[in-house]
Amino acid sequence: MDTRERIVTEARELFLREGLEGFSMRALGERVGVSAPAIYRHFDDKDALLATLIDGSFSTFSSYLVRALSGKTPLERFRRTGEAYFSFALDHPRDYRLMFLTDCQELGFVCISEEIKDRAGGTFVFLVDRAKECMDSGLFQAGDPVPVALNVWSQTHGLASLWLLGNLEGRLDEAGFRAQVSLCLDSIELCLRSREAPLRQ
Amino acid sequence: MDTRERIVTEARELFLREGLEGFSMRALGERVGVSAPAIYRHFDDKDALLATLIDGSFSTFSSYLVRALSGKTPLERFRRTGEAYFSFALDHPRDYRLMFLTDCQELGFVCISEEIKDRAGGTFVFLVDRAKECMDSGLFQAGDPVPVALNVWSQTHGLASLWLLGNLEGRLDEAGFRAQVSLCLDSIELCLRSREAPLRQ
DNA sequence: GTCTATAGGTGGATAGAC
DNA sequence: GTCTATCCACCTATAGAC
Numbered sequence: 001m002d003t004r005e006r007i008v009t010e011a012r013e014l015f016l017r018e019g020l021e022g023f024s025m026r027a028l029g030e031r032v033g034v035s036a037p038a039i040y041r042h043f044d045d046k047d048a049l050l051a052t053l054i055d056g057s058f059s060t061f062s063s064y065l066v067r068a069l070s071g072k073t074p075l076e077r078f079r080r081t082g083e084a085y086f087s088f089a090l091d092h093p094r095d096y097r098l099m100f101l102t103d104c105q106e107l108g109f110v111c112i113s114e115e116i117k118d119r120a121g122g123t124f125v126f127l128v129d130r131a132k133e134c135m136d137s138g139l140f141q142a143g144d145p146v147p148v149a150l151n152v153w154s155q156t157h158g159l160a161s162l163w164l165l166g167n168l169e170g171r172l173d174e175a176g177f178r179a180q181v182s183l184c185l186d187s188i189e190l191c192l193r194s195r196e197a198p199l200r201q
Numbered sequence: 202m203d204t205r206e207r208i209v210t211e212a213r214e215l216f217l218r219e220g221l222e223g224f225s226m227r228a229l230g231e232r233v234g235v236s237a238p239a240i241y242r243h244f245d246d247k248d249a250l251l252a253t254l255i256d257g258s259f260s261t262f263s264s265y266l267v268r269a270l271s272g273k274t275p276l277e278r279f280r281r282t283g284e285a286y287f288s289f290a291l292d293h294p295r296d297y298r299l300m301f302l303t304d305c306q307e308l309g310f311v312c313i314s315e316e317i318k319d320r321a322g323g324t325f326v327f328l329v330d331r332a333k334e335c336m337d338s339g340l341f342q343a344g345d346p347v348p349v350a351l352n353v354w355s356q357t358h359g360l361a362s363l364w365l366l367g368n369l370e371g372r373l374d375e376a377g378f379r380a381q382v383s384l385c386l387d388s389i390e391l392c393l394r395s396r397e398a399p400l401r402q
Numbered sequence: 403g404t405c406t407a408t409a410g411g412t413g414g415a416t417a418g419a420c
Numbered sequence: 421g422t423c424t425a426t427c428c429a430c431c432t433a434t435a436g437a438c
Contacts, residue, residue: 003403019304024431037433038404046432101302103220103366117371124372147384150360150372154385158359159351165304170318171325171351183348184355191392204421225413238416239422247414 004042007032008052015053016094020102050098051113057095058119064088065126074133075189081130082156082185089160101161127153140192152188159184205243208233209253216254217295221303251299252314258296259320265289266327275334276390282331283357283386290361302362328354341393353389360385 001009010031015023025046029036043049064087068080089096099120131145131152140148162168163177172180202210211232216224226247230237244250265285272278290297300321332346332353341349363369364378373381 025433026431034403035405037406037435040433041403097304100368101362101366103298120368121371146372147381150369150381151384151388154359154363154381155356156359157363158355158357161302161362162355162358165302167301167321168351170322171347180348180351180355183352187352187392191388226415227413235421236423237414238424241415242421 003032003034003038007039007042007049008056011049011053012056015098019094019097051116054098054116055119057092057099058116058123060092060095061088061099061123064091065123068130074130074137075139078130078134078192079185079189081127082152082188085156086160086181089164093164096160096164100157101164124149124153134192148192155184155188204233204235204239208240208243208250209257212250212254213257216299220295220298252317255299255317256320258293258300259317259324261293261296262289262300262324265292266324269331275331275338276340279331279335279393280386280390282328283353283389286357287361287382290365294365297361297365301358302365325350325354335393349393356385356389 007028011023011028014028014031018027025036025039029039032039039049043052064084065081068077068084071077071080128145128149131140131148134140135142135145159180163172168177208229212224212229215229215232219228226237226240230240233240240250244253265288266282269278269281269285272281329346329350332341332349335341336343336346360381364373369378
């Protein structure tokens with residue numbers, strides 16, 4: 001493994017442990033075993049390094065989403081997409097935070113990067129596709145799938161972020177949270193199924 | 202207005218403009234017109250000052266929630282609580298961020314403060330009460346109102362935070378966001394109403 | 403490519419005069 | 421209570437030797 005790769009690996013580890021606040025070039029250099037300035041031979045600046053990290057986070061996220069495609073029906077793929085979203089958030093909380101819980105201002109130029117925006121857009125399109133195929137197969141009422149997808153994203157993101165930022169501390173333990181996740185996914189399904197009710201009557 | 206009050210006022214202004222990152226005792230002193238060390242005569246440290254700010258944010262939030270009580274029916278009060286939540290998030294984005302979008306680690310001891318936790322708990326109880334009175338009046342299926350309230354909070358928080366952190370940029374403008382808010386509240390209502398469906402049959 | 407040395411800046415907090 | 425002066429820790433990034 002060459003130095004550049006080791007920098008990325010250790011950067012991910014460091015960010016995982018310390019978050020954005022404790023993530024410094026000095027600390028990273030120490031972990032990698034080189035001086036801080038040496039890192040600048042491999043990355044233009046801190047932002048470029050963070051952009052690489054975010055890119056990797058989206059790759060991991062994508063791998064979770066794609067698993068949902070093994071579902072046999074549109075509805076099953078839709079449900080599994082929701083489950084995959086929570087699995088990712090729980091398995092990779094820091095990545096989740098970097099991707100969805102960090103203000104663009106804080107990340108500086110990173111958020112403007114078109115590559116990153118495209119990757120984020122791609123994962124959203126995945127969700128829109130799941131909604132759309134449920135509509136096309138007549139399970140959900142026909143219409144614009146984008147607002148539906150946004151609504152689903154809001155719900156999953158809301159619960160995940162309340163948990164990850166500690167806002168549920170004292171109210172839910174991890175088991176309670178998992179139960180709440182089930183309720184969240186059930187309620188999404190219930191809501192979308194009820195959209196088909198008028199068609200059935 | 203004595204100096205302590207002016208410090209709090211300016212601190213809120215400064216935090217509103219700069220966020221947690223740009224919020225320093227030096228900058229605050231400059232705004233107030235005193236030196237940074239002078240602030241330490243009125244507050245033990247930065248955390249104590251931030252705790253005062255958070256406390257004020259919860260006061261503002263409470264005033265939004267209470268407006269919802271002017272609704273004539275349990276369902277109307279429930280709906281208006283959701284609307285009040287979004288109104289607060291849009292009117293006071295920085296306060297919202299300080300209260301619900303800042304990691305406990307980042308705030309240091311502040312999040313451990315029992316006073317703050319109690320205030321946060323109180324606003325949640327308000328939402329639980331709204332769910333409970335809908336249950337008691339037979340509008341929603343009877344059961345534990347807490348998971349229902351958590352589910353509603355997740356949905357509203359999710360949409361609000363996606364918006365406030367810029368994750369919807371390029372996908373929704375402000376008008377689109379408001380439409381999405383309506384859809385969110387409609388979908389919550391739809392979901393909770395469908396819980397009463399079995400009782401009607 | 404990596405080092406040391408350093409520039410140039412941020413920040414929180416304290417000491418002691420007034 | 422407020423000031424100035426200061427300490428100390430930390431940061432990003434560059435210069436120039438090797």
